[in-house]
Amino acid sequence: MAFQPVKYYQTGTFTVGNRLLPPETRSVQANMRRTNSLNSGHRACQGCGEALGARYAIDAAMEATQRQLVAANATGCLEVFSTPYPETSWQIPWIHSLFGNTAAVATGIAAAMKAKGKNDVRVIAQGGDGGTTDIGFGCLSGMFERNDDVLYICYDNEAYMNTGVQRSSATPPAARTATTTAGNSFNQGKNLPVIAMAHGIPYVATATIAHLRDLESKVRRAMEFRGARYLHVFVSCPLGWGHAADQSVRIARLAKETGLFPVFEAEHGELVSVAKIRKPLPVEEYLKPQRRFAHLFSPRINTEAIARIQEMADRNIRKYGLLDA
Ligand SMILES: Cc1ncc(C[n+]2csc(CCOP(=O)(O)OP(=O)(O)O)c2C)c(N)n1
Numbered sequence: 173m174a175f176q177p178v179k180y181y182q183t184g185t186f187t188v189g190n191r192l193l194p195p196e197t198r199s200v201q202a203n204m205r206r207t208n209s210l211n212s213g214h215r216a217c218q219g220c221g222e223a224l225g226a227r228y229a230i231d232a233a234m235e236a237t238q239r240q241l242v243a244a245n246a247t248g249c250l251e252v253f254s255t256p257y258p259e260t261s262w263q264i265p266w267i268h269s270l271f272g273n274t275a276a277v278a279t280g281i282a283a284a285m286k287a288k289g290k291n292d293v294r295v296i297a298q299g300g301d302g303g304t305t306d307i308g309f310g311c312l313s314g315m316f317e318r319n320d321d322v323l324y325i326c327y328d329n330e331a332y333m334n335t336g337v338q339r340s341s342a343t344p345p346a347a348r349t350a351t352t353t354a355g356n357s358f359n360q361g362k363n364l365p366v367i368a369m370a371h372g373i374p375y376v377a378t379a380t381i382a383h384l385r386d387l388e389s390k391v392r393r394a395m396e397f398r399g400a401r402y403l404h405v406f407v408s409c410p411l412g413w414g415h416a417a418d419q420s421v422r423i424a425r426l427a428k429e430t431g432l433f434p435v436f437e438a439e440h441g442e443l444v445s446v447a448k449i450r451k452p453l454p455v456e457e458y459l460k461p462q463r464r465f466a467h468l469f470s471p472r473i474n475t476e477a478i479a480r481i482q483e484m485a486d487r488n489i490r491k492y493g494l495l496d497a
C-alpha cells in the first residue's frame with residue numbers, strides 16, 4: 173500500500189510511531205505495510221505484555237529480514253495463547269519446541285538452512301523467563317558458546333505464568349508468587365543479560381514494552397549481526413503481578429525509570445549504550461500498583477524490604493550509569 177500522509181498529529185505522548193517522524197524512521201506498527209506477525213484471535217489476557225512485546229519484536233524481525241524468518245517457541249504463555257492446536261495466530265513458519273530445548277531446536281534450524289544454502293533465512297528462538305533462565309538455560313548457554321546464528325528473545329514476566337505464577341530464577345526479591353507466599357528471597361536468582369554478556373556473544377540487549385521504538389531498533393540491530401544474539405524484554409503480566417490490564421505499559425516504564433530494570437546494549441561482552449533515566453523515581457511507585465508486592469505495604473509497611481529493593485535500583489543506576497552526570 174502506498175504511503176499516505178496523515179491528516180492530524182499526536183505529540184507529547186508515548187504513542188508508538190509518532191506521526192511527526194519521517195516515514196522511514198517510523199515504528200513498524202505505524203507503517204501501513206506492517207507485517208502483523210502475531211495476528212488477532214490469540215487468547216492472551218487483556219493487557220498482556222508478552223503478547224505486545226512479541227508482536228513488536230517479531231514484526232521488526234520480519235521487516236529486517238524481508239520476511240525470511242523462522243521461529244522456535246518454548247512452551248509457556250506465548251505458545252499456549254497463540255497456538256491452541258490446530259489454530260495459530262502466527263503469520264510466520266513457527267515451531268513449538270519442548271519447554272527446555274528451544275535454543276537447541278533453533279540451532280538445528282539454523283544449521284539446516286546453512287546446509288541448504290538458504291543464508292537469507294534467519295532464525296529466532298523465543299520463550300518466557302522460566303524456559304530461558306531455568307529449564308532452557310543449558311541449551312541456551314551452549315548456543316551462546318558455539319556462537320550459533322540465532323537471535324534468542326526472552327520475554328521476562330518474572331515467573332512461570334502459564335502454569336499459575338510459580339517462582340522462576342528471574343522472580344525479583346519480595347515478589348509474592350504461588351510458591352513464595354511472603355515474597356521471594358533476596359540475593360537469589362539469575363541475571364541472564366549479564367550471563368549472556370559473559371559469553372562474549374556479538375550482541376546482547378534489554379528492552380521493555382514501554383519503549384517499543386527502542387525494542388524495534390534493538391531487533392533490527394540484532395539482525396545486523398551473525399552468530400548468537402540475546403534480547404531480554406521486560407513484559408508486564410496483569411494476571412500474575414496483580415495490576416490493572418491498562419497499567420502494563422506504565423508499570424514497564426516505572427521499572428526502567430526507577431532503575432530496577434536497566435535498559436542497555438552490549439556488543440562482544442562490552443556495554444555500548446544505556447537508556448538514561450529521565451527522572452529517577454522511588455521504587456514504591458513501581459511496587460505499589462502490583463498486588464504481588466502488597467504485603468510490603470499492608471498490614472504494616474516493610475521499610476527494610478523496600479529499602480533493600482531501593483538499594484538494588486541505586487546499584488543499577490551506578491553500575492550502568494543510568495543518570496546523566
Ligand atoms: C519439562 C516440562 N516441565 C514443565 C512443563 C510445564 N510448563 C509448561 S509452561 C510452564 C511455565 C512457563 O513459564 P515461562 O517460561 O516463564 O513462560 P510464561 O508462561 O511465564 O510466559 C511450565 C512449568 C512442561 N511443559 N515441560
Ligand code: SF4
Nearest residue numbers: 216217220249409411
Ligand atoms: S498470564 Fe500473563 S503472560 Fe500469560 S497471557 Fe496472561 S497476562 Fe500474558
